[in-house]
Amino acid sequence: MVPSSDVTLAGTSWFVVEIVGRATSEPRPQLTFGDDGRVGGSTGVNRLGGRYAVADGVLTVTDAVMTRMAGPPEAMDQEQRLLEVLGVPQPLTTVEGGLALGEAGGVARLAPAPDPSVTVER
Numbered sequence: 001m002v003p004s005s006d007v008t009l010a011g012t013s014w015f016v017v018e019i020v021g022r023a024t025s026e027p028r029p030q031l032t033f034g035d036d037g038r039v040g041g042s043t044g045v046n047r048l049g050g051r052y053a054v055a056d057g058v059l060t061v062t063d064a065v066m067t068r069m070a071g072p073p074e075a076m077d078q079e080q081r082l083l084e085v086l087g088v089p090q091p092l093t094t095v096e097g098g099l100a101l102g103e104a105g106g107v108a109r110l111a112p113a114p115d116p117s118v119t120v121e122r
Contacts, residue, residue, distance in 0.1 A: 007054060007057075007092055007099070008054075009033035009059070010033055011033070011034070012112070013041075014030065014031050014098065014099065014110035014111065015028045015030050015110065015112075015113055016029035016030070016031065016082060016109070016110055017110065017111045018109040019078065019082055020106075020107060020108070021106070024078055025044075025074065025075070025078065027042070029041065029042060029043050029078070029079075030113060031110070032113075037051050037052060037053065038050070038051055038052070039051065039052040039061055043066070043082050043083070044075050044078055044079060044082075045075045045079050046067040046068065046069050046071075046079065047067045048066040049064070050062060050065060051063045054092060057091055057092055057093070058091055058092065059089065059090050059091075060089040064083075064086065064087075066083075082108070085101060085102070085108045090102050090107055090108070091103055095109065097111055098112060
């Protein structure tokens, strides 16, 4: 793992493929980081949005908002784990095939979406 103090998330889109050691299931959460400091995406159940910043290799998401639809219990558990990850500043590192959040990359892993302009419809 390489610390990512210089990673630019602006204009990129990612699938969340693992949260706290557990692989995500379909529909897989997705995050898109805008050039304007806004983050948007899906938890797999609900749409989310907010602001983001990367400073000194730490990703911080603030002013988060989200729709409030219900889903199957396993999807709601996955959503809750993702929200807990995004709710606190997380160290950001590059790993083979994507990015990792958390100390030693152990909190969440992200894989690039095919095209930054693509968003996942739910």
